[in-house]
Amino acid sequence: MVSRVIPVDPFDLVIFGATGDLAQRKILPALFRRHCDGQLPQSARILGAARRDMLAAEFRDLVADGLHRGVPDADPDQIRSFLARLDYLALDATEDTDDTTQTTGWQALVDTLGSPQTDRVRVFYFSVGPSLFAPLAEQIWAHGLADTNTRIVVEKPFGHDLASARALNKTLASHFDEGQIYRIDHYLGKETVQNLMAVRFGNMLFEPLWNSQYIDHIQITVAEMVGVAGRESYYDRTGAMRDMMQNHLMQLLCLIAMEPPAKFDPDAVRDEKLKVIRALEPVEPHHIVRGQYVRPTGATSEDLTYRETVGAERSTTESYVALKAHISNWRWAGTPFYLRTGKRLVARSSVINVFFKDAPHSIFGADAGRHANLLTIRLQPDEGITLKVTIKEPGPGGMRLIDVPLDMSFAQALGDNIQNATDAYERLITDVIRGNQTLFMRGDEVEAAWAWTDPIIAGWGARGDVPKPYDSGSTGPGDADLLLRRDGRDWRGIKP
Numbered sequence: 001m002v003s004r005v006i007p008v009d010p011f012d013l014v015i016f017g018a019t020g021d022l023a024q025r026k027i028l029p030a031l032f033r034r035h036c037d038g039q040l041p042q043s044a045r046i047l048g049a050a051r052r053d054m055l056a057a058e059f060r061d062l063v064a065d066g067l068h069r070g071v072p073d074a075d076p077d078q079i080r081s082f083l084a085r086l087d088y089l090a091l092d093a094t095e096d097t098d099d100t101t102q103t104t105g106w107q108a109l110v111d112t113l114g115s116p117q118t119d120r121v122r123v124f125y126f127s128v129g130p131s132l133f134a135p136l137a138e139q140i141w142a143h144g145l146a147d148t149n150t151r152i153v154v155e156k157p158f159g160h161d162l163a164s165a166r167a168l169n170k171t172l173a174s175h176f177d178e179g180q181i182y183r184i185d186h187y188l189g190k191e192t193v194q195n196l197m198a199v200r201f202g203n204m205l206f207e208p209l210w211n212s213q214y215i216d217h218i219q220i221t222v223a224e225m226v227g228v229a230g231r232e233s234y235y236d237r238t239g240a241m242r243d244m245m246q247n248h249l250m251q252l253l254c255l256i257a258m259e260p261p262a263k264f265d266p267d268a269v270r271d272e273k274l275k276v277i278r279a280l281e282p283v284e285p286h287h288i289v290r291g292q293y294v295r296p297t298g299a300t301s302e303d304l305t306y307r308e309t310v311g312a313e314r315s316t317t318e319s320y321v322a323l324k325a326h327i328s329n330w331r332w333a334g335t336p337f338y339l340r341t342g343k344r345l346v347a348r349s350s351v352i353n354v355f356f357k358d359a360p361h362s363i364f365g366a367d368a369g370r371h372a373n374l375l376t377i378r379l380q381p382d383e384g385i386t387l388k389v390t391i392k393e394p395g396p397g398g399m400r401l402i403d404v405p406l407d408m409s410f411a412q413a414l415g416d417n418i419q420n421a422t423d424a425y426e427r428l429i430t431d432v433i434r435g436n437q438t439l440f441m442r443g444d445e446v447e448a449a450w451a452w453t454d455p456i457i458a459g460w461g462a463r464g465d466v467p468k469p470y471d472s473g474s475t476g477p478g479d480a481d482l483l484l485r486r487d488g489r490d491w492r493g494i495k496p
């Protein structure tokens, strides 16, 4: 079945930080692809804004370069017509808000946008460092640029800890309703992450077994091959716990563990996710492993260590983290969730493995062997689902059991529909324009996630804990293997 493209309502979208990496690599290409699919109405306007003084024509050249690089098969006519939608304004988020006499910066933005209109959605996308979120919200407010039909999109990281996330929520709430604030976690926009909900709640097969009675444990892995080059200073202040675990992995955990929401609507889904986060037990210090990548023995000096990459000889920031989490509720009591994420690992692979328990009794006797079911949900790359089932080994010689995979690669099953599936940013931006917050984090959700994360990070500081070294190109520190081995389990391999 071919999915339908339904145009969104007329909108003005202002991207703050429009010359930055995220805007150039993700946001503008996503808008371009929606433009090519005819989803953006004729009158939609996209306004780039950043501190850099440049003409609109120079900004269009910059975007064109990015599109040529990032969307290699882009049609030149489509690029031209997309660029015609773009405009640019230089402005400073921290400019004095009392000075309304200026004809540049914010005043020019006011002149360009005009007064808010009820039949036109206005979106301000904060693709800037977190220190500018509050000043931007203040400026928008002070210049009368917002009304009830205005939405703001806030990129991660949403705060550095609970206190800063709370302060930020408070500032935003003093100018905007919660229904106008779109906190992005781009993992929620990924096609296969949404598929988690379809698999769980669209099938009768899994949900009755989806609890600690039938599930032994669950592993969530987000492994990356990339390192931190290009974002050294941000990353060294942040680390894997804040950069990935507190948001992306936590969101995956919520979707896997939450109760079925009554309907697929923003608050129904977010209420259920929040309950999962609030039911998480504090993580015991010996249930968490931090790692930092080093050069493998024999590798050339071009293979930089984490510390060399960030230029900080004594950095104790983790580029890897693995932990065992417990959710204290009726459904999950006693089922461990093992989560791990790291950079410069052996392969890029985001995958969730659901290990079912052994059948309670083997009628075939001990010699036949036993194989528990395993459901593997591959989020990226090679999106798909595999269910391992037990069958009889073919041939004579009695009843011996083996497991075989029931394997579905979405690319094979769905062909072009999955190849052309919208990228996370395309989906999320159109959701903002449509006013659908289902795939965005609510303020209380983010705060609850920090409330769980903060004591873990504080504990490292208090104990003077330093990350364990692991070879780049490996599967992570050996201690992460021990974390499972102590429980008589093993990580499912990170597939190359």
Ligand code: BG6
Pocket: 156, 224, 226, 243, 244
């Ligand atoms: C970002 C993190 O949010 O997600 C990055 O800041 C990480 O460090 C990226 O590399 C991973 O996203 P994806 O879509 O490539 O899995």
